[in-house]
Amino acid sequence: MGMSVxxxxxxxxxxxxxxxxxxxxxxxxxxxxxxxxELVRRYDRExxxxxxxxxxxxxxxxxxxxxxxxxxYRNLHRFRFECSFYTWLYRIVTNVALDHLRRRSSRxxxxxxxxxxxxxxxxxxxxxxxxxxxxxxxERVVLGQELGQRIQQAIDRxxxxxxxxxxxxxxxxxxxxxxxxMLGTSEETVKNSLFRATRKLRASLDEMR
Amino acid sequence: xxxDGNNGAASRPASEPCSEYSERMYLFAAEELERADELxxxxxxxxxxxxxxxxxxxxxMRASLESVxxxxxxxxxxxxxxxxxxxxxxxxxASSNRGVFGQWADAIAPAxxxxxxxxxxAALLLLIGFSAGTYSPxxxxxxxxxxxxxxxxxxxxxxxxxxxxxIPLNDQxxxxxxxxxxxxxxxxxxxxxxxxxxxxxxxxxxVHGSVADDHVKQLLLYVLHNNQRFDPDVRIxxxxxxxxxxxxxxxRQALCQVVHTDRNPAVRxxxxxxxxxxxxxxxxxxxxxxxxxxxxxxxxxxEAINSLRELAEQGQxxxxxxLVNVLRQRAEKDSSxxxxxxxxxxxxxxxxxxxx
Numbered sequence: 001m002g003m004s005v006x007x008x009x010x011x012x013x014x015x016x017x018x019x020x021x022x023x024x025x026x027x028x029x030x031x032x033x034x035x036x037x038e039l040v041r042r043y044d045r046e047x048x049x050x051x052x053x054x055x056x057x058x059x060x061x062x063x064x065x066x067x068x069x070x071x072x073y074r075n076l077h078r079f080r081f082e083c084s085f086y087t088w089l090y091r092i093v094t095n096v097a098l099d100h101l102r103r104r105s106s107r108x109x110x111x112x113x114x115x116x117x118x119x120x121x122x123x124x125x126x127x128x129x130x131x132x133x134x135x136x137x138x139e140r141v142v143l144g145q146e147l148g149q150r151i152q153q154a155i156d157r158x159x160x161x162x163x164x165x166x167x168x169x170x171x172x173x174x175x176x177x178x179x180x181x182m183l184g185t186s187e188e189t190v191k192n193s194l195f196r197a198t199r200k201l202r203a204s205l206d207e208m209r
Numbered sequence: 210x211x212x213d214g215n216n217g218a219a220s221r222p223a224s225e226p227c228s229e230y231s232e233r234m235y236l237f238a239a240e241e242l243e244r245a246d247e248l249x250x251x252x253x254x255x256x257x258x259x260x261x262x263x264x265x266x267x268x269x270m271r272a273s274l275e276s277v278x279x280x281x282x283x284x285x286x287x288x289x290x291x292x293x294x295x296x297x298x299x300x301x302x303a304s305s306n307r308g309v310f311g312q313w314a315d316a317i318a319p320a321x322x323x324x325x326x327x328x329x330x331a332a333l334l335l336l337i338g339f340s341a342g343t344y345s346p347x348x349x350x351x352x353x354x355x356x357x358x359x360x361x362x363x364x365x366x367x368x369x370x371x372x373x374x375x376i377p378l379n380d381q382x383x384x385x386x387x388x389x390x391x392x393x394x395x396x397x398x399x400x401x402x403x404x405x406x407x408x409x410x411x412x413x414x415x416v417h418g419s420v421a422d423d424h425v426k427q428l429l430l431y432v433l434h435n436n437q438r439f440d441p442d443v444r445i446x447x448x449x450x451x452x453x454x455x456x457x458x459x460x461r462q463a464l465c466q467v468v469h470t471d472r473n474p475a476v477r478x479x480x481x482x483x484x485x486x487x488x489x490x491x492x493x494x495x496x497x498x499x500x501x502x503x504x505x506x507x508x509x510x511x512e513a514i515n516s517l518r519e520l521a522e523q524g525q526x527x528x529x530x531x532l533v534n535v536l537r538q539r540a541e542k543d544s545s546x547x548x549x550x551x552x553x554x555x556x557x558x559x560x561x562x563x564x565x
Contacts, residue, residue: 033298033472040294048282048290058286065290070297148276155277169239170274176241195235202270 021085029076036076040069043086047093054097054167055104056156064100068093083181090182094164101160154204162197169194226263234260238267285544292505299473303441388432388439391446404450420450426460433463441473448476452483461487465496474506481509485516489525498535507545514539514551521558528559 021042027035047068051061071092079088158166161183168174168182176194180187226234230253236242237250254260392405404425406416418425429447432439439447448467454460467480481500484493501513517536520526533556540552 033302036298037295040291044291044294045282045287048287049280052280052282052286056280061282062286062290062293066294066297069294070301073298073301147273148278151273151277171279176239191236191239194239198238198270 018084018086022081025076025079025081025085029079036073039085043089044069047089050093050167050172051097053171054163055100060100060104064093064096068096071096087178087181091184094168094182095184097164098160101163150205151201154201157204158197158200162193162200165190165193166197166201226260227257230257230260234263238264288505288544292507295472295505296474299441303473388428388443391443391450420453426451426454426457430459430463433467436467436471436476441476444471444473444476445479448479448483455483455487461490461493465492468496468500474504474509477504477506477509478512481512481516485519488516488520494520494526494532498532501539501548502535507548510543510545510548511551514548514555518551518555518558521555526559533559 021039024035024039028039044065048061048065051064051068052058055061055064068089072089075092079085155163155166164183165179168179169176174182176190177187180190183190225231230250233242233246233250234254237247242250250260254264387409388406391407403417403419406425406428408416416425416428420426420429429451432443432447433451436444444467448464451460451464455464461484464480464484468477468484471477471480477500481497484496487493488497497513497516501510501517504510504513517526517532521528526532536552536556536559540549540556543549543552
């Protein structure tokens with residue numbers, strides 16, 4: 001009962017937010033620059049965080065931020081209120097980030113093929129990890145940090161699309177359907193991308209033994 | 210969804226779930242299952258060693274993902290992004306206001322091309338200068354000179370032009386007019402330069418006179434007071450032309466308003482430069498202080514602190530508590546090292562006993 005009340009409240013708040021966003025979009029479409037700037041301020045921290053965690057370099061994250069919001073500004077007249085502004089904004093941001101990651105991954109040093117022969121290993125990387133509650137032991141804290149860095153390296157080796165799907169799913173907590181809407185693709189395709197990303201991640205980490 | 214090429218449990222690796230449940234196990238791990246399916250998966254895992262191992266692995270992976278260091282954008286980076294975006298949006302606005310011809314001209318004569326071909330650029334400039342010198346007097350005599358005061362028509366059927374040094378501009382004219390260009394015409398002598406402002410209203414209009422003329426001042430002030438209606442280059446030109454008249458209270462007020470409200474940092478910067486000659490006036494000093502504290506653009510803040518330091522060194526500004534407070538905050542908090550250092554130097558100039 002309590003949970004359903006909380007869900008209803010969340011849904012109401014989300015509806016109010018979408019309606020607020022749409023009012024701002026209408027004003028911005030009519031030429032109100034301040035309304036557009038308000039929209040930017042509502043979402044730009046999240047956009048910058050996403051960009052920063054995808055590309056890791058402040059300069060690159062700043063480029064993605066600027067290009068994304070500039071595209072939003074130039075194409076705002078095309079927004080037809082068929083989805084939330086948030087979804088539409090993220091569609092643009094993820095496209096810009098994808099282009100950016102693809103440009104980077106075309107450089108040789110950023111390519112990281114995943115060895116298929118390790119994918120079927122009967123005992124993978126995560127089997128060998130110690131039990132949780134590492135915080136109680138300083139040595140485990142250090143090991144945990146090392147593990148974190150290794151996983152980050154493995155994530156960086158995923159293909160641009162897999163990386164974005166993985167980031168949106170695991171770190172932004174978005175549903176596959178929403179990610180599909182953002183990337184302009186089907187939920188099924190997103191599922192496959194996420195599945196491939198998870199498998200590659202395991203295989204890649206297994207190589208780090 | 211086909212999640213694995215293997216069908217039989219025997220041929221599957223130990224870390225994969227059995228084929229019958231593979232998709233649901235996978236969706237369970239991604240937290241995408243409905244409640245009923247979730248219960249079914251859990252019940253199955255209790256009786257299936259392979260799926261139980263898979264779910265355990267999923268939990269470990271989830272815990273491991275928590276240890277990946279996450280990057281949080283710093284306040285400085287966010288502020289920098291916002292400032293740069295504001296500038297880009299200004300440029301986008303200015304570009305869209307230039308219209309198709311302007312964008313076409315940009316495309317065919319980019320600055321880079323001119324830089325790469327200095328000889329061709331010089332020849333082009335000569336040609337433009339020659340053409341302008343030969344044809345512009347004819348053009349002006351054609352459009353400006355009326356045959357009678359007020360609405361006029363040139364002898365050969367050209368569109369009529371109102372010459373508003375003869376007809377005073379009224380509020381209605383100003384509300385509906387669009388400034389399409391400002392020309393400075395100087396005869397090279399000691400006389401104040403003549404200004405020509407082309408207005409696009411119901412009928413084309415040309416306002417001309419010197420900057421000392423009140424109708425020219427009225428028009429330029431109107432541009433500054435209604436800055437959202439005019440292009441940044443027109444606003445900058447207006448600020449520059451009003452610069453010699455900053456002793457006039459109306460002009461000072463308009464420039465202070467520009468410092469507070471204009472969207473374009475270049476216009477705000479020019480207004481601050483213009484006001485620096487009158488910075489001993491209280492309202493001007495307050496505008497400079499406000500720019501130093503509130504302006505998102507570091508260039509504008511630098512201009513503000515430079516003005517204040519100059520004033521302080523010339524002893525033209527009283528060292529009141531508010532001013533010292535603001536300077537002290539800037540010396541501690543401003544994101545620009547230059548502004549922090551200049552703020553400290555300004556306090557020293559105000560009060561040599563103050564130490565940092």
